[in-house]
Amino acid sequence: MILTALLLMQASAQAAQPQVDCENAMTQMDMNICAGREYQAADRELNAVWKKASQRAKSVDKDVGDGTQHRELLAAQRAWLTFRDAQCSFEANQYRGGSIMPLIRSTCLTALTEARTKQLREYLEFPG
Template sequence: MNNTIIVTAALSFATLCTMAQASDQEVDCDNAETQFEMNHCSGLEFDAADKALNKTWSKIRAAVKTIDENNKEYAPYEPSAADNLLKAQRAWIDYRDGQCAAEAAQYAGGTIQPLIRSTCLTDMTKKRTKELQEMIVDR
């Protein structure tokens, strides 16, 4: 029994060392082969999608505030478009995070779980970015 514990500990240590070494090296995401590399690259892809969403959000929010200012005389007592957009965005983030957590939950304990979650987050974030971009029509 002691040998089993020692072997398990040694394998765990070797796995951790391999993962640490891989994280210190540049991963070629176009040719990711290991689950660690695929998880890492999908995380990077989500980070990029999230940055694009935030950049789009800033532009759309500013545009909507300008529209609110221009329309103030027509709807002085209505909640502003900017307030409604913020409410919608917060609800969307909650929905996205819950949906992707639910999709990834099927793989709990598996090494693919981070990939499933990141891929879902990336896909939904890209779709939301496109929705926001299409929301404002050049006037």
Template sequence: MHPRFLLALTPLLFTTVAHAVDCANANDQGTMNQCAAEQYKAADKELNTLYQQITKRLKDNPDAKKLLVSAQRNWVAFRDAECEFSTSTVSGGSVYPLIYSLCTTNLTKARVETFNRYLTCEEGDMSCPVPGA
């Protein structure tokens, strides 16, 4: 990389780091939207971590793994469609990103709870699709 390019990026790097968002005291719509989006990203990251754990446990059962992949794709489609529907009254408004992110966060957290249950099933639980560790 050329040194002048790095010097040109330096102000951007410091600006980004210096502008930390205080979500606990968010008092404008833009900040609230950003904080809600960050909450969703955190929930989605947790969901993806659990999904990877489940797929590892299903490595010896390709049929179950295929069903999980299908279920998760369908769940994502449901989540997105449900949130589009439930936020349709504010579509196009400045509050839309906040309300949409809250919806996706809540549904994602519910899915996280489901995945956690799958990962902590009791030995011999025939209703559990994920084998124990």
């Protein structure tokens, strides 16, 4: 029952989003929507890579016999999330009240999220 309600809420939220051609966004509202979508895609990718990194850290901990790798990775991720959100709020705040503010915030979130995803991928590729 709860799943059905969540699916209905998601479908209704998706239906409420206007159709925007992000390849040819012309209005500020369209650009804001497209930047938000880019951030959502980057965040989904980060979450997928995070799951793998978290699993690897747990595996390393199991092999070594302690819990430090995962604990440190989790602490770093939490600190990074706090930094990312604060940094992007700071950058967007320069445009407070302006229609470009959401674009600036989303662009910042996307850039920092993609950079963090790259860092986590490098951790996954590190031998050992």
